[in-house]
Amino acid sequence: MNLIIDEGNSQIKVALYKGDKQYFFKSFGKDHFEGDFLEELSLKGIKKAIVSSVAKHSRERFAFLQEYTSLPVLHLRADTPVPFSNQYASPQTLGCDRIALVAGGMKRFPRRNVLVIDAGTCITFDFITKKKEYLGGAIAPGIAMRLKAMHHYTDKLPLIEEEDFDTENFVGNTTAKCMLSGVYNNVLREIEGVIAQYKKKYNSLTTVLTGGNHFYLAERIKSTIFAAPFVLLEGMNAILEYQKRI
Incomplete structure (x- = not known):
């Protein structure tokens, strides 16, 4: 399963894909994102992750993904x-x-x-x-x-x-x-x-x-x-x- 995270100007969109098929989607507010994310989703079964962000300090904001698991995270550049x-x-x-x-x-x-x-x-x-x-x-x-x-x-x-x-x-x-x-x-x-x-x-x-x-x-x-x-x-x-x- 692939974890997809897109941070826009106002919201953070999260999706799960297996191959080309989407299995999960939700928009999160930026405040308390880490807690809301972990409450909503389990990282079990996720093999890879990609993050796209138009905001500053995105690596720090999403560092928790690697703190909870050895999940490889690709930051799109x-x-x-x-x-x-x-x-x-x-x-x-x-x-x-x-x-x-x-x-x-x-x-x-x-x-x-x-x-x-x-x-x-x-x-x-x-x-x-x-x-x-x-x-x-x-x-x-x-x-x-x-x-x-x-x-x-x-x-x-x-x-x-x-x-x-x-x-x-x-x-x-x-x-x-x-x-x-x-x-x-x-x-x-x-x-x-x-x-x-x-x-x-x-x-x-x-x-x-x-x-x-x-x-x-x-x-x-x-x-x-x-x-x-x-x-x-x-x-x-x-x-x-x-x-x-x-």
């Missing part, structure tokens, strides 16, 4: 061997979450051009060719970040929380609704425009959508996409499995 050719011009700056997303997209759709869109704190676009060449992509502010930025960088615009905004009614008739339309409607059009760009340049394109806002966006994006909430975890598992073959 930019120089970790992966099952694709990384053509990024500055690979040392590439986030481990994006590496895992690419591996997951490729695992799901081998021999195809794949665009993975992660709609979370930031909206990231990552592209890998059918020849297993990762070329790069784009990073843009996410929905919550855009709402907060308008309030932060102006004197009068209010702070608005995320909501299930109806983009069919995109003409805002209050300041708050104008802000919501400017974020939600524009994010949708932005994503659809990026997908169209890639389709024009690369044939047989498959688009995978994941991230915290993927449920909202998947219902509204008109382009053909595959909603895949666990593609990052699947990518981490694929990277861990790849270590056995090198």
Whole structure:
């Protein structure tokens, strides 16, 4: 059994895989993670583990895994061997979450051009060719970040929380609704425009959508996409499995 741990900006996601099949998944808060984890899961039967983190001091935070067992833990980094050719011009700056997303997209759709869109704190676009060449992509502010930025960088615009905004009614008739339309409607059009760009340049394109806002966006994006909430975890598992073959 493989233990997969993904530490994001707000939560820590934990999964168990045997081969390609997921047997367990749960999101944990960052406070009291060690105690909550050990209460929820037994380390018996786990052969290998991989950790991906966008936060500082992750090695210290997850050191308890080796304190309780001799479990080998792979901390995913930019120089970790992966099952694709990384053509990024500055690979040392590439986030481990994006590496895992690419591996997951490729695992799901081998021999195809794949665009993975992660709609979370930031909206990231990552592209890998059918020849297993990762070329790069784009990073843009996410929905919550855009709402907060308008309030932060102006004197009068209010702070608005995320909501299930109806983009069919995109003409805002209050300041708050104008802000919501400017974020939600524009994010949708932005994503659809990026997908169209890639389709024009690369044939047989498959688009995978994941991230915290993927449920909202998947219902509204008109382009053909595959909603895949666990593609990052699947990518981490694929990277861990790849270590056995090198």
